[in-house]
Amino acid sequence: MNPISRRNARPLAKHFDFKEAEPRLYQWWDKKGWFRPEAAPPDAEPFVISIPPPNVTGALHIGHALFCTLEDLMIRYERMRGKAALWLPGSDHAGIATQLQVEQLLREEGTSREEIGYEAFLARTWQWKEQYGGTIVNQLRRLGASCDWERERFTLDAGLSLAVQRAFITLYEQGLVYRGPRLVNWSPGLRTAVSDLEVEREEEDGLLYYFRYPVAGEPPLTVATTRPETILGDTAVAVHPEDARYAAYVGKTARVPRLNRAIPIIADASVDPDFGSGVLKITPAHDFNDYEVGQRHNLPFINVLNEDATMNEAAGPYAGLDRFECRRQLWQDMQAEGLAIREEAHRHAIPRSQRGGEIIEPLLSTQWFVRIQPLARKAIEAVRDGRIQIIPEQFEKVYFHWLEHIEDWCVSRQLWWGHRIPAWYGPGEQIHVGSEPPAGEGWVAETDVLDTWFSSGLWPFSTLGWPDQTADLARFYPTSVLETGYDILFFWVARMIMMGLWFTDEVPFHTVYLHGLVRDAQGRKFSKSLGNVIDPLVLVDRFGADPLRFTLVTAGTPGKDLNLDEARVESNWRFVNKLWQIANFIISACLRSGSPPMGLPAKARQDLSSRWLLSRLNALIANVQRLFDHHQYGEAGRQMYDFVWGEFADWYIEVSKQALYLGTAAEREATLQVLLHGLDQSLRLLHPYMPFVTEEIWQHLPNPGETLMLAPWPVAADSLSDVEAEHQFQQLMDIVRGIRELRREYEVPPGQRLNIQLAPGKQERLVLEHSHVFSRLCHVESVEIHPAGETPSTEAVSLVFGEITLYIRLTEMVDQEAERTRLQREIERLEKMAARAKSQLADERFVARAPQEVVQQQRDQLQNAREALPQLKEQMAKLR
C-alpha cells in the first residue's frame, strides 16, 4: 500500500456557498467518471437501479425530487460500500401526454395534427422532444443525481424500439396477442382506446332519468338510466328472473323510443330488482355490464357513437349530434311523447380520462390485446416465493389482488406518437405480425401504436441491450432495487415484473421500494388550482439541494405520504450550516496546532469524553447499518442529525475545547484525532443524504482520499463500544443539565460563576477530574470536596444525582420556602421511582422473565433512589 500523501487542512469560508459549490462539485464528479459503475473494480458486485423514466414532456416536480433523492441515496451508499453502482437514467416518450402537448401547440398555431399529417406531426414531436426533452433530466443533476449519463436511454431509441417489437412479436407467436372487436374505454377527444387503469372514476352529482319503455300488449315498463342517449343503442330490456312483478313481460317485445325498434324483454340474474324500478335497459355496445348480458343472450350490438362521441347513423334522427346534445334532445322529445317520467338527482361514479379529464365512453372497437394471465401467474409467484420483496410489505396484498383479478390488456392506442405495432394487413383480411411486411403486394402497415406502458414494462432490460445478449445485460441484469411511487404499482411495477419474468426468465429486480406521495404542509395534494405547488428547484435555489434532499428522506416513512413543509427544509438548511460550523471549528484547530496523524489515539490516551464520543458514534454506525438493511433511511437520517448536533457538537466539541486550548501537545493531538474521526465518519454517513456539503467539507480535511463519493462506508467495531464511558459521561451530562436548570430556577446571572462542593462518595474522582466540563458548560468556578462534618451553608442548595451530591452556594440567601418546594418535588419523584422499581422487583415473574438488563436497570434505579433520598431528606431537615 502506498502511504497516502499528507494533505493539510484547508480553511473553510465562513458559510457554505452552495450556489457556487453544487455545480462545481457535480461537474467534477461527473467528469471524473465516478458516476459510472466502471469507477469500481471490474470484479465488484453490481448494484443497479433503473430510473423510473420521467415523461419527456414533464418539468421536475416534487415527486421526482423524492424518487431522485431516495435512489441517489441508495446508489451512493452502495457505491461507498464498494459496489459497482449503476443508476441508469432515461425518459419515457409518454404517448398520450406528449401528443396532447404537441397538439395543443398546433392548436395555438391554428392548425392540427390531421391538417399537417402523420409524417409532419412526428417530425414536429421529435423536434419538440429534442428541444424540451432534456429539461427534466438536467434538473435531476441539480439535485445531485449520480446517474451514469453515458447510459442514458429514451423509450423511443432505436434499441429500445427493437426490444418493443421483439417483445410484441414474441407474445404474438406464443398466442398471447389477439386482435378483435371488444368493448373498450374510449377517449373521444383523443380518439383512442385507453386501458382500464387510465380511467378514473369519481363520484359526481348527476341525474337519473326515469322513463317508460312501451311494451306490446302490456303497460309500459319504467326504466331508469343515467345516459338517455344510449337508449338509442338498446337491444333488450332485462328483469330479474325471479321478479314476480315482471314475470309476464319476459319474452314479450318492447319498442325503443323514437326509433321504434323491437327488442326482447329478457330475464337475467345480473339485474338488481331493488334498484330503481328493477328494470334494466341493455346497451351491449356502450356498457360493460350490458356487454356481458348481450353476449349471454346473443343480443345484437348496436354502436350509436362515432369515434368523437357524436351520434352515428344508428341513432337515426339524432345522427351527427354530440352525445350530450343528443341526451337533451332525446329527453325533450320523449317528454313530448309522454315517455319521460322524471329526472332525479343522482350521485354516481363518472369515468374520466386520467389525462385531460374528459368523460370516457365504453365503445365497441377493434383493438389489440395481450392475454395477460399467464404472465400474471409468474409475477404472483415471484413475490409469493420471495424472489421479489415489496417494501412496505402491505403493498404485496394489493399487488396480489390486482394480479389475481387482472383482465386482458388492451395495448393498442390510436395515437401517432409511440411504437407502431409491428403488424401488416394484407389482401383478404390477412394479418401478419412481424417487423417487416411479408413478400408480395398490397400489405399495409398497422397505424396503431402501443400503450406507453408496454415499453416501460421492458425498461429494466431493454435499457441494458435486450434482446441482444450484451455485456451490460450480463453484468447488470437483474437489477437490484426498483424504487418508485406506490401510485404506479400496477401501471409499471407489476408490468415490469410480468414482462421481465416472461422474456428474461429472471426477476427484473429483487426489491421493490415504494415511496408515498408528497403533499403540502397541510397534507393536501399539490394542484395548480389550489396554488400550493412547490417547485423543488425554487427550494434548491433558496436552500441548496442538500437540505431539500435531507428533508424529503427524513420527513416520513417508507410507503406513506409525506407532507412537505418549507419550514422543515429551512431547518435542515440550518443543519447544513451547523455541519459546516463544526467543520470550521475542527479545521481551524488543525490549522492552529498542525494536523494530527491519521487515525485514533491509543485507548490509553483517550479521555472519558473521547471514549464516550467514539462509543456513541459506533452505536450510531451500527444503528444506521441495521436501519439501512431494512430500508429505513428516514430514521437513519434522523439519528445522524441527532448525533451530529445533539452529541458531537453540543457536548463533545464543547468539552474538547479544554484539551485544545489548555491541554498538552499530546492531549491536543489526541483530541484533534477524535474530532477529525468523528467529523469524517459523520460526513461519510451523511454523504448519501447531502452529497454536496459533505464532499465540500471533506475536501478541506487533512489526509482525505480523492473523493468522499468513493470513501469507504463506516463499519461498526465492537472495540469502540464503551458502556462504562457512556455511563460515566452521562452522569457528567446530567450534572451539567442539573446545574443549568438550577441557574435558571434561581435566576443566577450568566456571568456569575459558581462554587460547588461535592459530598464525599464513590464518584468523587469522576466529578473532580472533570471539573473543566462544568466550568465550560455551566460556568462553574471551582469544585471541591465538602469538608466532612461541616453543615452546608444555608446559602447552598443541594443537587443529588444518584450517588453524587453537590452543594452549590449561591451568593444571596436561598429562599428557604422555594428550596423546600424544590426538594420536596425531587423527593417525591425519587420515591415514586423507588416504589415502582421495588414493586417490579418484588414480582418474581418479572425477575424471572424479563431480560437481565431490564431487571438490572430497575435495580440501578432503586439503588440510585436509595442513595439520593437520605441526602435530600437531610437537606430538608436543615431548612428552617
Next chain:
RNA sequence: GGGCGAUUAGCUCAGUCGGUCAGAGCGCGCCCCUUACAAGGGUGAGGUCAUUGGUUCGAGUCCAAUAUCGCCCACCA
C-alpha cells in the same frame, strides 16, 4: 360492496426487536452576541399515545371491536 392505511404536543410528523419511548422540527415563554456557529447557545410550558376490551411480568408498540379521516379496487342502471 370489498381491501388497505392512519389517529402520538398548538401545527407537521418520528418512535426499529414489546422493557430510558413519551420524542423531533416548527410555533410559543424566559435568559444569553460565552473566542465554530445569533444561520447560534441555554432552559421551559405543552400529550390518559382516538375509544373499549384482551394477550403479557410489562403495551404508543401485539390482538379484537368501535369511532373518525384518508386511499385503493369494484359493472349497480
